[in-house]
Amino acid sequence: MVFNSYTFILFFILLLVLHNLPFSWKTKKINLLLASYLFYALWNPPFILLLWLSTVVDYYMARLISVTEDKMRRRMWLAVSLVLNLGMLSYFKYGGFLLENFTALMASMGIAFQAVKPDIILPVGISFYTFVTLSYTIDVYRRKFAPEPSFLNFALFVTYFPHLVAGPIVRPEDLIPQFKEPRKATSYQMLWGLFLLSLGLFMKVVIADGWMAEPADFIFGLPFPVNPLDAWSAVLAFSAQIFCDFAGYSTCAIGVSLCLGFTLPENFRFPYAAIGFSDFWRRWHITLSTWLRDYLYIPLGGNRSGSFRTYINLMITMLLGGLWHGASWNFVIWGGLHGLFLCIERLIRGIPKKQKNTSLAEDLVIQATLIPIRSKNLSGFLLALFTLFLVNITWVFFRSPDFGSAMRMLLCMFGVITEGPKMLATPDMIKVAIVTVALFSTHWYMRDKSVKAVFSRFPWWLLGTIWSIMLILIILTQKSTSSFIYFQF
Amino acid sequence: METSDYKKAAWLALAIVLLFVAGWEIYWRNQGFALSFNDDESLWSHTRKKIYDIAPGQPVIIGSSRVKFDIDQETWEKETGYQPVQLALVGTSPRPILRDLANDPKFKGTVLVGITEGLFFSADGSFMEERAGKRLAFYPRWSLSQQASFHLNHILESNFIFLDEERFSLNSLLKRLPIESRPGVFVFPNFPMHMGYTTANRQEVFSDTFMADTAVQHGVQYVWSYLGMLGTKPGFSGDTLTNIISSVKESVDKIRARGGSVTFLRMPSSDPAWSAEKQSYPRELFWDRLLRETGAPGIHFTDYPELSKYVCPDWSHLSPADTKPFTKDLIRIIEEKNRVTLHKTSATPKIQ
Known part of the structure; x- marks a missing residue:
């Protein structure tokens, strides 16, 4: 049974009645x-x-x-x-x-x-x-x-x-x-749980399935190279799709559980605003990364046996983490890339830092950006963008059906193959652009905040209006029974 | 925020949603739309399940949109006492479904295969085949949960017009926004919203508005032209065609070996679509060869004055009024040609 189905709605209502x-x-x-x-x-x-x-x-x-x-x-x-x-x-x-x-x-x-x-x-x-x-x-x-x-x-x-x-x-x-x-859930838990369920369904049904799945599936399913802009659009669409699909599921799970009076651990903390890969793994699929840390990385020796061994342990953990996602070499490569980036990050962090002044170029970027960022946050903002860029590179291996397709997609993205045809219609590209900017802006704004803290500051009528908009968009999207991507893992 | 504020927010959200849904439904009803069912994987799988529980004279129909529009299931049931099992899929080649039926040892029934040459004689692995293949792949994975959701959804779809995903879903409406696409990108054109509707038994029907408004008819004709229906590019020949026909023969032989039967149907099309089809797929090279090499009977609309007297308002499908006499005549012709009866009351011999 999936959360985004009529069967689940009926099941959940009956269960809530029984439980109360x-x-x-x-x-x-x-x-x-x-x-x-x-x-x-x-x-x-x-x-x-x-x-x-x-x-x-x-x-x-x-x-x-x-x-x-x-x-x-x-x-x-x-x-x-x-x-x-x-x-x-x-x-x-x-x-x-x-x-x-x-x-x-x-x-x-x-x-x-x-x-x-x-x-x-x-x-x-x-x-x-x-x-x-x-x-x-x-x-x-x-x-x-x-x-x-x-x-x-x-x-x-x-x-x-x-x-x-x-x-x-x-x-x-x-x-x-x-x-x-x-x-038994208190009134507050019940209402907040229902809100989280609505938020999770909105992410899954409207953004992941409704808007992002089609361009991503279409381009990744093509057996020939495409125009660089189309390749980037597909990767960004998948990036948004997989986050909204998986974080949407976790949000639904946490919400549903809260309605029954039980608390589940947080699984995502705005990962696309991560600064670096260690930060990314503290924010993406948190319960998996902590599991791998506690039951694989630390038993292997963690960082207790010298630098070289630490890098080896990191790579083993991430390679197996990749393989956990699916029986394919592409998942191993995906995990390997994450392991490699984590190692490089660790290496860089080991280099003593130099004092640096804000440059004129940085000030110009601050003035030009649409997202309110303070001068001291600029380097973080740029690093977050760079991290997201690298994360998107890794998603190519995660999504492509085989190694050859992944390499073809990367060659298209970086302009090595330029003669590929334009495939995506303008409305699809607009959707991808809007969702990508909105997702990154939201993650950056929410980086150090929680959904609960932000919404609890809203007046009731604003919360009610946002809630209703999400529900209306879910009803209008009508993609009611598709499976969550992570079920296959 | 206090708990009471969350309660107020929840009540406000509920009120807005209910008001919106009511307004949205009333709006589309006032626009003259009728109820239409989503012809999705679940509806197809639900129909596919029926093939094991059919009478000898009760056919399974496969093909593309022409058999879905032109064979009126209500008339068929009235005439024969059986409702056919409609498994045709719009815009697809029926060959993967024919192969699936042939490879299913439990299926021993009568198959009517609608032939639209541009779709039927498409190469292995083509887009038309892939689309049909997706339904076939979904069917064995149709979980109990999805089946339950389908039945619940069916109740809602029987009452709310706005649940028609093809026309009123957010994506469908966004696709209709007048946004110019980048030059060089193929964008699948939108059929007019008033073109028609799908019934619960997967029958396609032109709407009253379509029949009354020539502008809507021209809208559909424009889509056919855009999709190349009027093109005169020759169809496949040589080994490709030979392989297509031999794969069909293999499927036909398997079904017949189990006591089942296959009859090919060429449904009407009108000028200029018919002229283009005649040029691209000359009868002797495609239709006649298919019948000759598979050994299966076939009914071509041009061979029967009672089937060829109609004009398709969109060049490709019959009007709802015409499908009724057409279906009656088609039943009679199948019975005469194959020397069988498709009626409930008799002990029905198998089609030869």
Whole structure:
């Protein structure tokens, strides 16, 4: 089930009614758990078995780990959990990819090997719930906390529908404590939750699907080079599309959860105003970047084993982070580029800074810009623009169907191939330009603020008017059932 | 802001949205528009599901817009007792759908294939094929959630005119803004908003306004001209055509081997579209060869005075009034030509 569907509206209304009836807290949690299974099963019912398997095995492995003092046994129980979760992920997500590469490797060695192409369907959200359950067993192994005694609480933590298929990737400490005491949304939580749901749907339905998907899909789907302006428009359209799609999903998830009285962690913090790549990863898919930091980068040694090792650890983390997004070398390249930029940034930050005065050229830029920036912020503003430029370069690999298409697109963007035809109509280019400027301006303005703080300063009639405009645009756009991009990851 | 202020904001938003929706609906109704259903992936998949539950004489129709406009399903049902399963897709080649039916071992029915030469004889992997392929790819992935949404949406679409995505969605309205595009860019032209509507069973119908207003008819004719319908560029020949026909024959053979049948239909078109089509796709090189090499029967409108007496108001599709007698005659001709009955009451032998 997707948030942007009539089925979800009906499901959510019924669930809210059930959740606010005078049932016992245990009954309400059972309702939430059953509703979450229904939410998941309406995609592909058999895959619910995988979810159950992961839930049951991790619940019992964590208990076994906690009651055992013997190191070897503890490691063995942890290994069972890791093998099961990563095994399922590898089979369903990377099975075809591994086989394809193995076949290519054999062919390069002159060995004729032709395997039957596996017909594997990727279970929705497997990458997300695998990481959720893994963090639980690893943390219990590290004795960060005791295992959850209630199977119901644990199953609900894994399966809770708002985060189940596309995050935020919750940690046990984020959610399990909230299931221990009866919770019901206050009037404020309910209203703010509904507002966030509307905001998330606006980002997804109107901007991502309604305006940006068409130009991005069209140009990235062409098998020939295009005019440089069209290439840039497509990349900027995808840049806006993927942010509004994914951040829109997270905003919906947080809003929906708040209506039920539960708080989910923040997942995006205006990433397109990031100054540098370390800042970008503190703002983009925050729950994934912190997961990779805590369960991959730090265990690899982090920055504790010298500069060279730090760079290696950064690269390994980002390459695997890229591969987490999909079974394709393009995602690996995307992760590799982010890792490379992070390394370069780290290298530059290590160079002692020199005192610098504001130049005349900087003053001219300050006067010319439409966005209110102060002199001291100018270098930050320009760096944010430069970061966004590099982020867009990486999106080319993320979006292109293969390496050849990505390279062709880059050659078009940088004017190496200029003879490509003009493909996008003017209205599409205007839409892309407006959304790009609006998105960057909003991110820059909101860089150090929160949505809640900004909207709480608005008078009620202004908030009501903005809310109604978003809802009207959602109704008018009418793209009601398309899937979120991150479901495929 | 206090909680009470959030409540006030929510009530204000709700009031504005309800007022807007009511006003928007009333506005389009006052403009003379009728209810129209979105002919999207879900409606197609919903219809596709029906092919396993059909009577022997109940046909599955595939093709492009001509069979969607010209075969009046209501008349067909009145005449035969069965409603055909309409799987044709506007502006596409039916070959991928024919292949899909042929490769489905559970399908053993009667297929009527509408032939619009420019679309049917398009090369493998062409845009026309890709569009049909997208529907086929969607069908097995049509989730339970999407099916439930489809049924809920259907209730809303049955009551609100403004939910017609093709005409009244934000994107569609933005595309109609008079913004000149960059020179050299192909922009798909807009059909007049009053051209027609789609019924819940995927029937395309010209609107009353279209029939009454020649300016709207000229608007549609302009679109056909812009899309090259009047061009006389020769269709494919040589290996490409041979491969197209042999792939069709393969599909026909598979369906017939399971006891099903395939009949090709060439629906009417009028001058100047018909003149251009005759030049680009001479009958003996395309239609006759298709029938000869596949061994399947075919009904060409020019062979029957009762089918060729009509004038298409947009050069390509029949008027709603004409589709009724046309459909009656077509049923009779299919029955006579194939020596079968398509009527409910009889034990229906398979089309040979």
